[in-house]
Amino acid sequence: MHDNDLSAIIEADRAHVWHHMFQHQLLESRDPRIIVEGKGMSVWDQNGKEFLDAVSGGVWTVNVGYGRERIANAVRDQLIKMNYFAGSAGSIPAAQFSEILTSKTPGLSRMYYCNSGSEANEKVFKMVRQISAQRYGGKKSKILYRERDYHGTTIATLSACGQKQRAQHYGPFVPDFVEVPHCLEYRKQWDVENYGERAAESIEEVILREGPDTVGALCLEPVTAGGGVIVPPKGYWEKVQEICTKYDILLHIDEVVCGMGRTGEWFGYQNYGIKPDFVTTAKGVASGYAAIAVMLTTDEVFGMFKDNADDPLNYFRDISTFGGCTAGPAAAIENVAIIEEEGLLDNTKAMGKRLQDGLAALMDKHPLIGDTRGVGLFCGAELVADRETKEPLSEKLVQAVLGECDKQGVIIGATMRSLPGFNNTLCFSPALISKEDDIDRILDAVDNSLTTVEKSL
Ligand SMILES: Cc1ncc(COP(=O)(O)O)c(C=O)c1O
Numbered sequence: 001m002h003d004n005d006l007s008a009i010i011e012a013d014r015a016h017v018w019h020h021m022f023q024h025q026l027l028e029s030r031d032p033r034i035i036v037e038g039k040g041m042s043v044w045d046q047n048g049k050e051f052l053d054a055v056s057g058g059v060w061t062v063n064v065g066y067g068r069e070r071i072a073n074a075v076r077d078q079l080i081k082m083n084y085f086a087g088s089a090g091s092i093p094a095a096q097f098s099e100i101l102t103s104k105t106p107g108l109s110r111m112y113y114c115n116s117g118s119e120a121n122e123k124v125f126k127m128v129r130q131i132s133a134q135r136y137g138g139k140k141s142k143i144l145y146r147e148r149d150y151h152g153t154t155i156a157t158l159s160a161c162g163q164k165q166r167a168q169h170y171g172p173f174v175p176d177f178v179e180v181p182h183c184l185e186y187r188k189q190w191d192v193e194n195y196g197e198r199a200a201e202s203i204e205e206v207i208l209r210e211g212p213d214t215v216g217a218l219c220l221e222p223v224t225a226g227g228g229v230i231v232p233p234k235g236y237w238e239k240v241q242e243i244c245t246k247y248d249i250l251l252h253i254d255e256v257v258c259g260m261g262r263t264g265e266w267f268g269y270q271n272y273g274i275k276p277d278f279v280t281t282a283k284g285v286a287s288g289y290a291a292i293a294v295m296l297t298t299d300e301v302f303g304m305f306k307d308n309a310d311d312p313l314n315y316f317r318d319i320s321t322f323g324g325c326t327a328g329p330a331a332a333i334e335n336v337a338i339i340e341e342e343g344l345l346d347n348t349k350a351m352g353k354r355l356q357d358g359l360a361a362l363m364d365k366h367p368l369i370g371d372t373r374g375v376g377l378f379c380g381a382e383l384v385a386d387r388e389t390k391e392p393l394s395e396k397l398v399q400a401v402l403g404e405c406d407k408q409g410v411i412i413g414a415t416m417r418s419l420p421g422f423n424n425t426l427c428f429s430p431a432l433i434s435k436e437d438d439i440d441r442i443l444d445a446v447d448n449s450l451t452t453v454e455k456s457l
Contacts, residue, residue: 034046041053051411054405054413054430055430060429078326078327088319100333111294120294121256143177148227148419182199182224186373189202194234199233200235200236218249220253225258227415227418229373241274251275255269257429259285263352277300354439359381368453377432381446404448408444
C-alpha cells in the first residue's frame with residue numbers, strides 16, 4: 001500500500017521520539033514501528049505490511065474503526081468555524097454533544113469536558129475532596145479503589161492504582177486512597193458459593209475498618225481492563241450499590257475503556273443496572289479522531305457546586321485548557337451517530353459472543369488457556385503454565401504469543417508490567433465494526449500462536 005521511502009521518518013523517530021510504555025534499548029537492534037495508515041479494521045506499517053487490529057489502536061480506543069471521512073470532515077468544518085475558546089464559555093458542538101451523551105445516561109445530566117481519562121478521573125477526585133471540605137468538615141475525604149484496577153498515569157490517579165507495577169517508583173503518593181480486594185473469581189480469595197456478594201462484602205469490611213465517616217467515594221472499573229479483563233461475578237454490583245447507599249458513599253464508575261459501546265451497551269455499568277454518581281469516559285468517545293474525555297454526574301452533585309454564590313470558593317474551581325477544544329465534541333457527535341446508524345451496539349454483542357465462544361473453544365485444544373472472560377467486544381484469555389495449579393504463564397511467554405500473532409498480521413494485547421506475577425492475560429478489543437471474518441482471523445492467529453509457543457516449551 002505504501003511505496004514512499006520512510007527511512008527519514010524512522011531515523012527522526014529513533015533519534016527524538018520517546019515512545020509510551022516502551023524500553024528503548026530494543027530500538028538499538030531494530031526499527032521503531034511506524035503506523036502509517038488505517039482503514040476499517042486494518043493498519044499498515046512503514047513496510048506496507050497490513051495488520052488486523054484486534055485492540056482498536058493498541059489501547060481499546062478506535063471503536064468505529066479507521067479512516068472515517070465523516071468524522072474528519074466534521075472536525076475540519078468545526079475547526080475552520082471555531083477551533084477553541086476556554087471552557088468558561090460554551091461552544092456549539094460541546095452543547096450538542098452534551099445533550100446527545102446525557103440522553104444515553106439517565107440520571108447523569110451534567111458533563112465536564114477535559115482531554116484524558118486520567119484527567120477526567122482527577123476531576124472526580126477533586127470534587128470528592130471539595131464535597132468533603134465543604135459538607136463534611138474534612139471528613140469523607142477517602143477514596144476507595146480496587147486491586148487490579150487502573151485509573152490513569154498522573155500521581156493522583158496512580159495513588160488510586162490497583163496495579164502495583166504501574167505505580168512502582170512513582171511514589172510518594174497522595175494520601176487518603178485506600179485499596180479494596182479485586183473480584184476475580186478465577187483467582188479466588190474466598191471459598192464461598194456466592195462469590196460476587198462475598199467480594200463486594202470485602203469492600204464493606206474496608207469501609208468499616210477505615211470508618212464510614214472517613215470514606216467519600218468508591219472508584220471502580222465496570223469491567224477491569226488492563227488488570228486482566230475481569231468481569232465482576234453475579235451479585236457483585238447489586239451488593240456494591242447497596243453498600244454505597246448504606247454508608248453514603250459516592251459511586252464513581254471509570255468507563256474510560258468500557259464506555260461508548262465496548263461492552264454492547266453505551267456504558268459498561270448499564271449491563272448491571274447500577275446508578276453511579278460519577279462516570280468518567282475517554283478513549284472511545286471520539287474513537288481517537290480527536291482528544292476528548294468527559295466526566296458525567298448527577299443534578300445532585302452539580303447542585304453542591306452552585307448552591308452558595310456568596311461563598312467565592314463554593315463552585316468547582318477547575319479548568320482544563322484543551323477541554324475547550326471543539327474538535328473533540330465535533331468528532332464525538334459523528335462517532336455516536338455512526339454507532340447508532342450502523343447498529344454497532346448489537347453488532348458488538350453478536351461479534352463479542354463469537355469471540356468469547358471462540359476463545360472458550362480454544363481451551364479444548366490449548367492447555368495454556370486457564371480461563372476466558374469478557375463482555376461484548378472486550379475479552380480476555382488468562383494463560384497458565386499449569387491448568388491444575390493455575391500457575392500463571394510467564395510474561396515472556398505471553399509476549400511470545402503476541403509476537404507470533406504479530407507475525408501473522410494480527411495485533412492483540414496482554415496485561416503488561418502491571419501486576420507482579422500476573423501479567424498473563426491476553427486482551428482483545430477489536431473495533432465495534434468487526435465482522436465474522438475478522439473475529440475468525442483473530443481466533444486463528446491465537447490458535448496458531450499458542451500451538452507454536454506450546455511446541456517451544
Ligand atoms: C480504566 C482506565 N482508566 C483511565 C485510564 C487513563 O486514561 P488516559 O490514558 O486517557 O489518561 C485508562 C488508560 O488506559 C484506563 O484503562
